[in-house]
Amino acid sequence: MRYQEETSARRRPQFIGLLLTAILVVTSNTGAIADSIRAVENPLDALASTAAIVEGTIRENAYTFDPAAGPRTVATLADATADFGRLDDKTLPLATLGGPISEKQELFIPELPVLTDDTRYLVFLTNADWFFSPVVENYVFRLETDPQRGTDVLIAPSGRAVVGLSADGLEFSQEPVVDTQIDFISPHAKLRLRDGAAAQLATAMSKQDFLAAVRDLLKAAPLQGEFRSSPARDRVWNQITAEAAPLRDANPR
Amino acid sequence: MNRKSILAGAVLLSGFLMASHAHAFSFFKCNGNPVVWGSPFQMVQNTLSIPFGTPPESSLDNAIGRWNGVQGMANMVSKAPFITIGSDLSIGDGQNDVATTGRAKLGGNSGLTFLIHNLCVLSSSWVEADVAVANDLTFGRVAEDSLTTTSGRSTFIHELGHAHGLGHAQGFNNMRASQPLPLVGGPNETVDVLPDDARAGRFLYPTGNGEVNLFASAQRRTSKDKIVLNNSGTITVCSKGGDTITLFSTVGNNGTITATQTERWWVSTSNQAHNGGTTIFQWNGSTFPANTVITRQVTFKLPALPVGTFFVFHGVDVLHEVQESREDDNNVREGVLLQVNNC
Numbered sequence: 001m002r003y004q005e006e007t008s009a010r011r012r013p014q015f016i017g018l019l020l021t022a023i024l025v026v027t028s029n030t031g032a033i034a035d036s037i038r039a040v041e042n043p044l045d046a047l048a049s050t051a052a053i054v055e056g057t058i059r060e061n062a063y064t065f066d067p068a069a070g071p072r073t074v075a076t077l078a079d080a081t082a083d084f085g086r087l088d089d090k091t092l093p094l095a096t097l098g099g100p101i102s103e104k105q106e107l108f109i110p111e112l113p114v115l116t117d118d119t120r121y122l123v124f125l126t127n128a129d130w131f132f133s134p135v136v137e138n139y140v141f142r143l144e145t146d147p148q149r150g151t152d153v154l155i156a157p158s159g160r161a162v163v164g165l166s167a168d169g170l171e172f173s174q175e176p177v178v179d180t181q182i183d184f185i186s187p188h189a190k191l192r193l194r195d196g197a198a199a200q201l202a203t204a205m206s207k208q209d210f211l212a213a214v215r216d217l218l219k220a221a222p223l224q225g226e227f228r229s230s231p232a233r234d235r236v237w238n239q240i241t242a243e244a245a246p247l248r249d250a251n252p253r
Numbered sequence: 254m255n256r257k258s259i260l261a262g263a264v265l266l267s268g269f270l271m272a273s274h275a276h277a278f279s280f281f282k283c284n285g286n287p288v289v290w291g292s293p294f295q296m297v298q299n300t301l302s303i304p305f306g307t308p309p310e311s312s313l314d315n316a317i318g319r320w321n322g323v324q325g326m327a328n329m330v331s332k333a334p335f336i337t338i339g340s341d342l343s344i345g346d347g348q349n350d351v352a353t354t355g356r357a358k359l360g361g362n363s364g365l366t367f368l369i370h371n372l373c374v375l376s377s378s379w380v381e382a383d384v385a386v387a388n389d390l391t392f393g394r395v396a397e398d399s400l401t402t403t404s405g406r407s408t409f410i411h412e413l414g415h416a417h418g419l420g421h422a423q424g425f426n427n428m429r430a431s432q433p434l435p436l437v438g439g440p441n442e443t444v445d446v447l448p449d450d451a452r453a454g455r456f457l458y459p460t461g462n463g464e465v466n467l468f469a470s471a472q473r474r475t476s477k478d479k480i481v482l483n484n485s486g487t488i489t490v491c492s493k494g495g496d497t498i499t500l501f502s503t504v505g506n507n508g509t510i511t512a513t514q515t516e517r518w519w520v521s522t523s524n525q526a527h528n529g530g531t532t533i534f535q536w537n538g539s540t541f542p543a544n545t546v547i548t549r550q551v552t553f554k555l556p557a558l559p560v561g562t563f564f565v566f567h568g569v570d571v572l573h574e575v576q577e578s579r580e581d582d583n584n585v586r587e588g589v590l591l592q593v594n595n596c
Contacts, residue, residue: 039361039387041402041432049361100372101345105380108281108368110415111430132360138430158423158430163477171477172423176277181420183282184373238344242302242337242352245309245388245405 040137042169043214047221049136051127052085053214055143056092058115061188063099069230070237071099071107075115075188077123083211085125085223093229094123096133097237106184107237113140113157114182116190120144122154122207127225129232142178144193146201153204159191161204165213167220173200278428278453279420281370283377288370289418289457291378295333296416299352301340308392309353309405316409319446320417324464324578325509326454329417344383345369349416353388353405363387363432364408366415382416384409395436397443398471398588400482402432406444414450418457424449425474425505425546433480435546437468437505438567438585440527445582448507448544455509464508467541468582469569473503473548483548484565484589491596494557500587504539504569505546508578513540514570518551520563520591527584530566531558541569563591 040046056077064072077092094115100106112133115121124139141154141162154162156172159180164171177197183189205213281288296317303309314332321328333349342350344367359365369381390405401407410427411434421430426449436443445468446454473483483501490496506512515537519530534553541547568584570577577583 039356039363039402101369104372105345105369106372107344108370109365110281110368110420111362111365128361130360132362132365137361158421158478160423160478169479171479174476174478176423181279181282183285184288184370184377185282185284238346240342240344240350240352240383240385241354241358242299242340242342243354243358243388244302244304245307245353245390245392 040139042167043165043217044167044221046124046136046139047214047217047223049126049128050085050124050139050223051225051227052087052125052223053083053122054080054085054087054092054125055083055120055122056080056090057120058117060117061115064095065100068233068236069095070097071101072097072231073099073188077121083122084214084218086226094134095229095231096135097131097231108184113138114187115140116142117188119190122210125227127223127227129228131232131235134227134229134231143207144177144201146204146206147198148202149206152207153201154207154210161200162210163203163205165205165210165217167217173204175200177201277422277424278426278449278456279422280418280453280457281420283370283373284375286376287418287457288373288377288379290329293327293329293331294349294379294382294416295331296349296351296382296384297333297335297337299337299342299350301338302353302388303351309386309388312392312406312409313351315406315442315444316413319410319442319444320413320454322578323446323451323454325460325462326451327458327460329458330413342383345381347381349382349384351384353386356387356389359385359387363390363403364412366412368415368418379418384412384416386412395443397436397438398482398586399436400433400472400480404432404434404444407432407434410444410446414453417454419450419453422449422453423478425470425472425480425503426450428453429480433472435470435472435474435480437582438470438527439468439582440525441581443582445579446507448505448546451507452544463510464578465510465512465575466507466578466582467512467514467569467575468505468507468579469567469585470503470505470546471585471587473501474546482588484587487562487590487592489592489594490555490558492558492560492593493596494555496555497552498555498591499550499552500565500567500589501548502551502567503546503548504541506541506543509543511540511542512570512575513538514574515539515572517568517571518553519566519568520558521566522561522563524564524586526564526566527568527586533558535571558591558593560593560595563593565589565591
């Protein structure tokens with residue numbers, strides 16, 4: 001039974017009792033552990049945390065709830081293919097923490113990427129034993145076709161088109177090409193392109209050029225580990241374990 | 254207004270590039286209506302991870318104070334009169350916890366805000382916000398002329414923006430999705446609510462009041478949406494004067510009223526010469542619209558200067574023509590040195 005098939009529909013989910021462990025495909029990799037998760041400050045950091053770079057189409061979003069894994073919004077990536085790394089299945093559930101926690105309330109975590117229905121994406125899948133999102137930081141890009149060139153280009157979660165990629169970082173269009181404001185009445189509705197987007201898409205980096213740049217960066221930061229399609233099982237969604245910061249201070253001039 | 258016409262021996266040689274960033278703030282909606290708090294909310298400090306009197310607490314206090322310092326926005330967030338002392342905090346218990354934790358427990362993020370809202374039908378409101386910030390960040394004051402990706406102070410102000418109901422917005426603001434985040438200048442606190450953030454707060458929680466505040470910054474946002482230093486490295490010139498230099502200069506208007514005032518650029522051998530120094534250029538009558546950040550490229554001839562190495566400063570409203578809600582963010586030390594040689 002597949003993860004997303006067990007869920008009810010969009011806004012009024014019926015909660016299920018099955019454990020994620022019984023319903024998810026789990027890889028046998030032993031390399032990724034939670035403490036391998038690190039800050040992602042640049043594309044090399046991102047690649048070091050990436051098991052595979054894949055693309056496909058989100059067919060639908062559905063909700064699940066598990067006492068440990070918590071509320072999950074499961075975006076089903078269909079017709080998935082790997083640009084880099086290994087992908088064993090053409091359909092991939094991407095289960096992000098967030099969604100209804102009762103019939104009256106919903107959990108939402110703004111830092112985590114939101115994937116919209118009927119939208120093509122290029123996704124960096126983490127090699128970590130993830131819990132919040134299977135996506136590396138915000139390295140998930142909507143794919144759109146630039147009508148002038150007929151080539152695919154990438155749109156970042158910020159709504160801006162990707163215009164460059166190097167070890168120093170991603171570069172984006174000055175103005176967004178899609179509106180990114182989320183309406184909880186239909187949080188997974190595909191976001192419309194803004195007026196004037198075509199002009200910005202025309203200046204965006206093509207997907208082919210982006211992947212070529214990734215290929216170059218992979219020489220310095222090769223992919224490692226494997227992707228796990230299920231969240232880590234050593235965590236409970238509604239508990240934060242507080243840990244003190246070491247006492248130190250900045251030393252500004 | 255009491256503007257004077259002083260040029261300080263320098264000449265504006267060329268025009269300037271202007272980059273004005275209109276608002277881009279983002280918030281969450283339900284059926285088209287903003288999702289907001291129905292009443293002010295309190296954050297419960299976890300003193301195991303944020304002990305009293307420590308830099309993390311100072312960062313938290315700064316973030317709360319800065320958000321509440323936005324005039325025209327209702328004071329929405331405060332510290333609860335009670336604390337938690339244990340290591341286990343709960344999400345979904347109706348209590349707004351704030352703590353630090355290991356980065357790995359945040360999925361590698363610098364901070365996460367766990368927001369709970371009433372299920373969206375016609376409208377919705379926030380009912381809980383738990384904030385967790387990575388404990389490997391640096392929570393002390395951030396140098397005005399630096400670019401840091403590890404600021405706990407910036408992270409707290411960002412996460413409390415989420416707690417108010419703001420989403421990510423890519424501008425010269427604190428709600429950018431990733432660090433480095435821009436700073437204000439001055440010898441004191443450099444992490445503050447920025448114009449786009451303030452505008453969002455006034456939109457979601459309006460009081461109708463206005464605010465006047467200008468600030469200078471040593472950072473700018475590039476056309477490819479990166480936050481970088483305005484100027485860096487060392488510029489070498491001759492002591493006799495007459496050399497031409499070009500500097501990026503950023504001014505933000507954090508308020509609701511367009512302000513016209515006088516800017517000044519100066520140098521000093523002291524890195525704390527936020528006032529005084531030797532003027533190298535002055536510009537009368539520059540205007541900054543409300544809720545904007547403008548970066549210009551200013552080119553001018555230097556006057557004669559003593560031989561030495563100088564820090565470069567840029568100030569806004571240097572003649573105190575504008576009554577501001579905050580005056581200690583007007584002058585900034587840029588990230589560049591001026592090396593004056595004997596020639």
